[in-house]
Amino acid sequence: MSGLALNSVTKQFGPFTAVDEVQLSVPHGTFVCLLGPSGCGKTTLLNIISGLLHPSDGRIEFDGVDVTNLPTQARNIAQVFQFPVVYDTMSVYDNLAFPLRNRHVPEDQVKQRVNEILDMIDLQPMARKQAQGLTADQKQKISLGRGLVRSDVNAILFDEPLTVIDPHVKWVLRSQLKRLHRQSGFTMVYVTHDQTEALTFADKVVVMYDGQIVQIGTPAELFERPSHTFVGYFIGSPGMNVMPAKVSGATAIVGDQIIALSGAPKLGNQAKIELGIRPEFVRLGREGMPVAVSKVEDIGRQKIVRARFCDQPLSIVISENAEVPTDPKITFDPAGIGIFADSWRVGLEG
Amino acid sequence: MMEKTWNNRAWFMVIPVLLLVAFSAVIPLMTVVNYSVQDTFGNNEFFWAGTDWFTEILSSDRFWNALARNLIFSMIILAIEVPLGILIALNMPKKGLGVPVCLVLMALPLLIPWNVVGTIWQVFGRVDIGLLGYTLNAMGIDYNLTQDPVDAWITVIAMDVWHWTSLVVLLCYAGLVSIPDAYYQAAKIDGASRLSVFRYIQLPKMKRVLLIAVLLRFMDSFMIYTEPFVVTGGGPGNSTTFLSIDLVKMAVGQFDLGPAAAMSIIYFLIILLMSWVFYTVMTVSDAKSQ
Numbered sequence: 001m002s003g004l005a006l007n008s009v010t011k012q013f014g015p016f017t018a019v020d021e022v023q024l025s026v027p028h029g030t031f032v033c034l035l036g037p038s039g040c041g042k043t044t045l046l047n048i049i050s051g052l053l054h055p056s057d058g059r060i061e062f063d064g065v066d067v068t069n070l071p072t073q074a075r076n077i078a079q080v081f082q083f084p085v086v087y088d089t090m091s092v093y094d095n096l097a098f099p100l101r102n103r104h105v106p107e108d109q110v111k112q113r114v115n116e117i118l119d120m121i122d123l124q125p126m127a128r129k130q131a132q133g134l135t136a137d138q139k140q141k142i143s144l145g146r147g148l149v150r151s152d153v154n155a156i157l158f159d160e161p162l163t164v165i166d167p168h169v170k171w172v173l174r175s176q177l178k179r180l181h182r183q184s185g186f187t188m189v190y191v192t193h194d195q196t197e198a199l200t201f202a203d204k205v206v207v208m209y210d211g212q213i214v215q216i217g218t219p220a221e222l223f224e225r226p227s228h229t230f231v232g233y234f235i236g237s238p239g240m241n242v243m244p245a246k247v248s249g250a251t252a253i254v255g256d257q258i259i260a261l262s263g264a265p266k267l268g269n270q271a272k273i274e275l276g277i278r279p280e281f282v283r284l285g286r287e288g289m290p291v292a293v294s295k296v297e298d299i300g301r302q303k304i305v306r307a308r309f310c311d312q313p314l315s316i317v318i319s320e321n322a323e324v325p326t327d328p329k330i331t332f333d334p335a336g337i338g339i340f341a342d343s344w345r346v347g348l349e350g
Numbered sequence: 351m352m353e354k355t356w357n358n359r360a361w362f363m364v365i366p367v368l369l370l371v372a373f374s375a376v377i378p379l380m381t382v383v384n385y386s387v388q389d390t391f392g393n394n395e396f397f398w399a400g401t402d403w404f405t406e407i408l409s410s411d412r413f414w415n416a417l418a419r420n421l422i423f424s425m426i427i428l429a430i431e432v433p434l435g436i437l438i439a440l441n442m443p444k445k446g447l448g449v450p451v452c453l454v455l456m457a458l459p460l461l462i463p464w465n466v467v468g469t470i471w472q473v474f475g476r477v478d479i480g481l482l483g484y485t486l487n488a489m490g491i492d493y494n495l496t497q498d499p500v501d502a503w504i505t506v507i508a509m510d511v512w513h514w515t516s517l518v519v520l521l522c523y524a525g526l527v528s529i530p531d532a533y534y535q536a537a538k539i540d541g542a543s544r545l546s547v548f549r550y551i552q553l554p555k556m557k558r559v560l561l562i563a564v565l566l567r568f569m570d571s572f573m574i575y576t577e578p579f580v581v582t583g584g585g586p587g588n589s590t591t592f593l594s595i596d597l598v599k600m601a602v603g604q605f606d607l608g609p610a611a612a613m614s615i616i617y618f619l620i621i622l623l624m625s626w627v628f629y630t631v632m633t634v635s636d637a638k639s640q
Contacts, residue, residue, distance in 0.1 A: 088554045
């Protein structure tokens with residue numbers, strides 16, 4: 001297969017399992033985001049791909065070739081780190097030329113390539129300046145540029161590279177990166193804990209939790225059909241409402257309320273059954289199940305209603321013009337309801 | 351408008367500092383200046399000598415030879431200790447049990463009193479009972495630090511390297527461990543060679559501490575007295591008579607207070623000048639890179 005493939009990759013640090021049996025394939029030319037909270041193993045996974053870390057178990061393949069035991073230098077991969085790394089004593093130009101010169105690229109090609117990158121990252125006027133005196137923004141642009149400068153890499157890996165960048169510059173760099181991906185067709189793996197970043201960027205988002213991949217999908221899939229309560233909670237703002245439930249046939253029972261489902265969930269004998277529904281699929285009106293509204297937050301184009309439903313916290317998203325009735329009732333859109341057994345989504349029959 | 355209050359009592363607060371500086375620095379230094387421009391035969395009788403002593407010192411071969419020996423010694427010391435210190439620091443472990451072991455081993459020579467270091471090496475180098483001297487002679491190498499100037503120099507240099515390389519090592523090591531891992535990782539990604547990593551990452555990060563190390567080692571080796579005095583006593587002949595040893599011979603041995611005072615001042619000015627040059631180079635190169 002062309003592209004990047006991870007085959008049950010595991011990494012342990014002593015008794016701690018940072019990456020657990022990860023299975024992932026990234027087709028050539030795709031932009032994949034690894035999304036997850038701090039400490040979920042996404043950076044570790046990235047470092048395993050680049051060869052900075054050696055997996056405890058499993059295989060890594062580039063275009064069908066096993067590279068598990070190859071050192072970083074031999075993998076032909078570029079990586080951009082969270083904090084800017086620049087070679088202080090070199091000029092901006094030499095910083096960008098460094099990865100090329102180390103690989104004995106002819107100087108005229110180096111010049112052409114570096115100038116392209118300098119234009120892209122807007123540092124052309126500073127090309128001759130020593131890297132040491134630059135701001136953090138500019139230094140990180142150099143790091144980004146060094147990652148992009150080689151035209152023959154197998155993949156470019158990004159480890160939350162925009163953390164130190166000012167918000168307004170962030171947007172510019174994001175769109176530049178997106179454009180660059182379209183132009184160059186590089187395979188890119190981008191680690192972030194920022195869902196906006198992941199959802200705007202990626203062809204495919206890989207959500208990680210506790211060292212495991214919990215879902216791989218397009219941004220829309222992650223939103224509409226989260227396969228794990230964590231994905232539901234982590235993606236979306238506010239996250240998915242999750243409440244303990246009992247299931248009987250094609251109905252779910254939460255507290256003393258009976259909720260119709262679009263089908264009967266295929267349940268085994270799991271211990272914990274939960275009902276999940278995104279705040280966008282809860283309708284607030286004068287009919288349905290009673291709910292106690294505790295707070296309404298106006299976030300501009302929408303309002304978030306914080307309420308309690310059967311002693312569970314519940315968030316509801318309504319449009320900015322909608323009013324909260326005096327005796328509020330809610331209904332759940334059956335299409336938006338997911339049933340989760342032991343945190344994993346279960347399919348419905350019929 | 352508020353009336354400005356005048357209260358000069360605050361000046362009393364600075365008196366302790368003024369006294370301290372006066373007694374610890376200004377008065378002793380002025381005494382030396384005093385001696386350097388006058389002649390005395392004791393009994394607190396002084397005669398104005400003007401710049402005579404300075405002329406005498408600056409035109410004496412004895413002074414220039416000692417100065418030359420001292421400069422050569424300092425240059426050799428720097429040429430050996432700085433690269434050796436960097437090399438050792440680069441190869442010291444960065445984590446694990448090896449770190450405290452190495453640090454303690456490195457710090458040991460620095461903890462030994464200087465005259466004890468001299469005594470150790472004096473005994474070590476003796477041809478009759480010293481491990482070094484005896485072994486070398488037993489191996490057929492003609493070594494005698496009390497007779498051969500070259501042997502004496504080699505011994506004094508080896509002793510200084512043994513005693514002070516640790517300082518360079520510890521300073522460089524401090525510089526090295528402050529480099530974040532990401533730099534080494536980026537270098538791997540960029541395909542940098544071991545030499546490039548040293549040239550573009552480690553050396554620039556060590557630059558500041560290295561300049562301090564060079565400054566300290568230069569000043570200390572330029573003022574060296576105790577160790578060679580114990581090992582060779584400045585001999586054989588005058589071959590290891592450095593400025594400070596010469597100064598003590600003149601002041602204490604011959605009681606030539608005037609020339610000794612003049613020499614002290616010249617010696618002091620040389621060190622001051624060198625330190626100023628070093629400091630300027632350091633700050634200028636720092637300012638340039640900002």
